[in-house]
Structures are given as C-alpha cells and as structure tokens.
Amino acid sequence: xxxTTQPTSMDCAEGRAANLPCNHSTISGNEYVYWYRQIHSQxxxxxxxxxxxxxxxxxxxxxxxxxRKSSTLILPHATLRDTAVYYCIVRVADNLYTGTAxxxxxxxxxxxxxxx
Amino acid sequence: xxxxxxxxxxxIKTRGQQVTLxxxxxxxxxxxxxxxxxxxxxxxxxxxxxxxxxxxxGNFPDRFSGHQFPNYSSELNVNALLLGDSALYLCASSLWQxxxxxxxxxxxxxxxxxx
Numbered sequence: 001x002x003x004t005t006q007p008t009s010m011d012c013a014e015g016r017a018a019n020l021p022c023n024h025s026t027i028s029g030n031e032y033v034y035w036y037r038q039i040h041s042q043x044x045x046x047x048x049x050x051x052x053x054x055x056x057x058x059x060x061x062x063x064x065x066x067x068r069k070s071s072t073l074i075l076p077h078a079t080l081r082d083t084a085v086y087y088c089i090v091r092v093a094d095n096l097y098t099g100t101a102x103x104x105x106x107x108x109x110x111x112x113x114x115x116x
Numbered sequence: 117x118x119x120x121x122x123x124x125x126x127x128i129k130t131r132g133q134q135v136t137l138x139x140x141x142x143x144x145x146x147x148x149x150x151x152x153x154x155x156x157x158x159x160x161x162x163x164x165x166x167x168x169x170x171x172x173x174g175n176f177p178d179r180f181s182g183h184q185f186p187n188y189s190s191e192l193n194v195n196a197l198l199l200g201d202s203a204l205y206l207c208a209s210s211l212w213q214x215x216x217x218x219x220x221x222x223x224x225x226x227x228x229x230x231x
Contacts, residue, residue, distance in 0.1 A: 041225075043222035045222070105161065108156075
C-alpha cells in the first residue's frame with residue numbers, strides 16, 4: 001500500500017472550516033483514498049473515501065488533486081466534537097475473491113484541535 | 117443493525133499470563149481483522165480471518181493467535197504477555213468480496229494493561 005504523509009497537528013476555530021491535507025505521491029491507479037478519525041480512546045470512525053473525483057457526504061468533503069498525489073479533507077463547520085486524530089489511508093482496490101483490500105495501513109495521523 | 121462489538125472493554129493482566137479478546141462483526145460482514153494500537157501510535161494490523169482461516173498476518177510474533185467461528189465472530193489470543201503488549205486492541209469487520217467501496221467498521225476496542 002502507498003504511504004501517506006500528514007501534518008502532526010492542526011488547530012481550527014469552532015465554526016470555521018478545517019482543511020486537513022494528505023500527501024500520497026506514490027498512490028497507484030487502483031488505490032482509493034480513505035479518511036478515518038479517532039476520538040480519544042474510541043475505535044476509528046469512517047469519514048469518507050474517493051478514487052478520482054471529489055466526494056461529499058454528511059460529514060465532510062474530500063478533494064483529490066487531478067494527479068491524485070494529494071488530497072484534502074474538509075470539515076465545513078468544525079465543532080468541538082470534531083477534535084480527534086484524523087488518518088488518511090490509501091487502500092488497494094482488489095475486486096474479487098481476495099480480502100487484501102480489508103487491511104488498512106495507518107500512519108500517525110493529524111491531531112486536530114478545535115477551539116472556542 | 118448492530119455494529120462491531122468487542123469484549124471486555126478493559127482488563128488488567130500480569131506478565132506471562134494469557135488473554136483472550138472477543139469480537140462480533142457488524143451484521144452481514146464475514147471478515148474480521150485485529151489491530152493493536154499502542155499509546156500515541158496509529159493502529160497496527162495483526163491478522164485477518166475469513167472462513168475461519170487466517171488470511172493475512174502483520175509483523176507480530178506467534179504469541180498472537182486467533183480464531184474465527186462459524187457465526188463470523190472472532191477471538192484474539194495473546195500468550196506469555198509482555199509489558200509491551202499493553203495497548204488498545206481493535207476489531208474491524210468487512211466483507212471479503214466487496215472491497216473497496218464497502219466500508220470497514222471498527223469496534224470501540226479492548227484496553228489491555230499488562231503489569
């Protein structure tokens with residue numbers, strides 16, 4: 001799996017957009033970009049994923065550059081409850097009869113602190 | 117729809133002892149993976165079970181073993197516990213044949229402290 005690089009920590013004021021960058025310059029054509037977050041002492045929570053196009057769901061937006069070498073997770077209106085460690089992960093897109101895509105390789109993530 | 121459930125939530129063991137952690141995957145999922153997360157680190161993949169067989173394994177010694185039952189639930193066993201085994205142990209469930217659009221779901225984890 002391709003490796004990812006994320007800043008160690010970031011701060012964001014409550015109500016503002018939080019933009020979390022991720023570099024994945026060695027990503028392969030068959031690898032998706034996934035984002036998970038982990039609130040203190042809890043299990044990782046799925047946020048969003050994408051392959052080429054930008055994606056949006058009720059939690060966040062994912063912007064992937066055209067060359068797919070980097071991406072940005074956007075939390076449009078950060079709240080105190082968004083304080084967590086955010087992990088950017090690339091995941092191989094095996095199609096059938098193999099579970100290798102079920103293995104996630106975590107880095108150390110970005111610790112986002114949302115403040116009043 | 118039940119999510120991923122793990123037990124126990126917390127436990128304390130003594131060096132040299134053995135521990136068993138349990139996991140029930142999300143309803144409809146057939147693959148269980150286990151991760152170890154030391155304090156301040158990201159989760160590290162231990163192994164994965166599908167059809168009651170170990171399918172992939174990370175860089176962990178054979179003191180770490182597992183089992184999957186016909187109902188897809190799983191156990192993680194660690195023998196001869198070391199102080200360094202103190203960590204949060206996470207269970208993740210997924211579908212074997214539905215990557216990558218299918219999401220991997222995690223349980224809340226089991227905190228193991230070895231003294």
